[in-house]
Amino acid sequence: TPLSVTGLAGEGDLVISTTGVGFLASAFDPSGAPTHPLYQFDVTTGVAVELGTTGVVLDGLALDNNTVQTLYALGQGDAVNADPATIDTQLYTVDQTSGALTAIGPIGVPQNSPIAGLTFAPDGTLYAAIDDKLYTLNTATGAATIVDASTPDFSFSSVSGIAFAKGASVLANLSSRAQVLGGGEDVLISGFIITAQDPATPPAAGTTKEIVMRGLGPSLKVAGQDLPGTLGDPTLSLRNANGVELASNDDWKQNSAADQAVIVNAGLAPANTEESVIVANLSEGVYTAILRGAKDGDGLALEEIYDINEGNGLKTANLSARAMVSPGDAALISGMIIEGSTDKRTLIRGLGPSLADKVSDPLPNPLLMAFNANGTLIETNDSWMNSSEAADITASGLAPSSPKEAVIDRIFAPGGYTIVLTGNGPDPSGTALIEVYDRE
Structure with missing residues (x-):
């Protein structure tokens, strides 16, 4: 399916971030001029914007998803007109x-082909396929080191792209939309756990997981139209298992310059300055993110939790969201993304009656529905015992603990899913909880 950038010519590359923002480089613009344009595009909508011209033919692009989403590139200078044998390929940040x-520095090995491959491994190592061999690149100096000089070459002249296959699937992101009412218990609360991806091989001591949390309200839309009744000024608070506040934010541009760079480079900058974002590097443990309205405001709000450095030995697991549920648009709606190449056994609970010792108005009879990325209902449950x-x-x-509470226990293929919790029966309002458990 063509995106909105078409008609480009010449060698180039593209890369897509974990948040759905893509970058596309080309030697020539649609008119045929060798301006070396660089575009940013949204992989969902296809909307693209030319960021500028690089002045260099970029043969490979790679995003370091283990840092602040730094964009790296291999470039050959005036590769349009020069003899390839005389070109000193450089490693750049973009x-x-x-x-x-x-410019970071020259890679130090000849490049005869005008195309190359560039990618990051899950452990943060930068790899390059140049001509017919595989190298690692030093991101501080640009210097290339052949992976194994004794290994035969690729048996063909050049490689235009390389990538690492995803391993076991993980629950990468969670989002929850609900009605926030005042400053009492009717706020939107999301919980998550940071734990070892493989308990048999735990990560090194001191390893942390970089998480971005967003609290949205004014920018929420449905079918491209503003959603009515949104929360005007959402605030976020991050707490540990002991209830100690680790970070808070009201307006996302109040973050430090370094954290704003993480937010922007991840493609997660909110459209409205009054929306909130927290960037946190978290060790293994249990965490809670609380979204409420500034000055106890009311309205529909969305809380999102993004894992932006996947593959470092830690993962997010056992995600949850608690909020007030009532008929109409005020259902509790959670989105989850399963990333990887394998199916994942996941158990989802919709709780209400068992919250009676925690809240004053638990939802009497929760109903759970699971939808795939196409909006197709794939499973529903009213009572887990059924x-x-x-x-x-x-x-x-x-x-x-209650037979009126709902559970969906199934195998999910990699992809995006929406979980909707509503009230069932004559009393469809009250506080409810969605919990998502990784069973593998």
């Missing part, structure tokens, strides 16, 4: 707002 390049997986739910130790 300004993601203007396309301007900053589920075909009731025996397995009991064996898992995750059976709710």
Whole structure:
């Protein structure tokens, strides 16, 4: 399916971030002029913007998803007109707002082909496929080191792209939309756990997971139109398992310059300056993000939690969202993304009655619905004891205490899903909780 950037010519490359922002480089613009344009595009809508001209033919692009989403590039100087044998290929960083390049240094190996591959491994190592061999690149100096000189070459002249296959799937992101009412208990609360991706091989001591949390209100839309009744000024608070506040934010541009760079480079800058963002590097543990209105405001709000440095030995797991539920637009709606190449067994609980010792108005009879990325209803449950997986739910130790509470226990393919929790029966209002458990 063509995006809005078409008609480009010449060698180049593209890269897509974990947040759905893409970058596209080309030697020539649509008129055929060798201006070396760099574009940014949205992979969902196809909307693209020319950021500027780089002045250099970029043969490979790679985003370091383990840092602040730094964009790197391989460039060959005047590769349009020069003899390839005389070109000294450089490693650059790319300004993601203007396309301007900053040279790191020459890679130090000849490049005869006008195309190359560039990618980051999950551990943060930068790899390059140049001509018919594979190298690692030093991101501080640009110097290339052949991976294994004794290994035969690729058996063809050049490689236009390389990538690492994703391993076991993970729950990468969680979002929750709900009605926020005043400053009492009817706020939007999301919980998550940071834990080892593989307990058998825990990460090195001191390893942290970089998380970006957003609290949105004014910018919320449905089918391209402003959503009515949104929360005008959302605020965020991040707390640890002991309830100690680790960070807070009201307006996202109140963040430090370094954190604003993380937000912008991840493609997560809110459209409205009154929306809130927290950037945090978190060690293993249990965390809670609380979204409420400034000055106890009311309205629909969205809370999002993004894992922006996947593959460093830690993962987000056991995600949850608690909020007030009522008929109409005030359902509790959670989105989850399963990233990777394998299916994932996931158990989702919709709780209400069992919250009676925590809140004053628990939802009496929760109804859970799961939709795929196309909006197709794939499963629904009203009472977990009526589920075909009731025996397995009991064996898992995750059976709710009330038979009126709902559970969906199934295998999900990689992709995006929406979980909707509403009230069922004659009293469809009250505080409810969605919990998402990674069972693998």
